[in-house]
Amino acid sequence: MTGTKFCKSCGTTGSPSASFCRECGAALTEEPSVDQSASNAKEQVNGGIVLYQQGDYPGALSKFEKAIEADPTLAAAWSDKGCALGRLGKRDAALEAFNKALEIDRDNREAREGKDLCLRMVNSSQEAS
Numbered sequence: 335m336t337g338t339k340f341c342k343s344c345g346t347t348g349s350p351s352a353s354f355c356r357e358c359g360a361a362l363t364e365e366p367s368v369d370q371s372a373s374n375a376k377e378q379v380n381g382g383i384v385l386y387q388q389g390d391y392p393g394a395l396s397k398f399e400k401a402i403e404a405d406p407t408l409a410a411a412w413s414d415k416g417c418a419l420g421r422l423g424k425r426d427a428a429l430e431a432f433n434k435a436l437e438i439d440r441d442n443r444e445a446r447e448g449k450d451l452c453l454r455m456v457n458s459s460q461e462a463s
């Protein structure tokens with residue numbers, strides 16, 4: 335896996351020993367494996383958002399969990415997971431997910447708003463605490 339090179343110009347992959355693209359002659363760069371998993375995570379998040387908007391919250395949740403598996407540092411995946419959990423009535427787990435999102439990115443607006451919403455729901459169902 336490591337050492338594989340690819341062409342930024344046309345996307346052709348080359349052997350580790352190659353310096354130039356055999357298709358277009360552009361200089362080859364090392365394949366960014368980290369970026370690949372990050373883009374996969376974003377794909378999962380986008381797929382989850384589509385399901386979420388269709389009202390398929392369990393389906394959306396599993397997409398967000400796959401996104402987190404691919405990139406545990408993606409704050410958006412955590413806050414979206416929190417939203418899906420909130421819709422499923424799992425407020426404690428939702429709060430945990432929002433907290434995780436804020437841990438990664440404390441300026442994440444979605445996570446802040448989601449957390450506030452969760453806290454309000456918890457407070458309104460437990461008046462005397």
Ligand SMILES: [Zn+2]
Binds near residue numbers: 341343344356358359
């Ligand atoms: Zn090329």
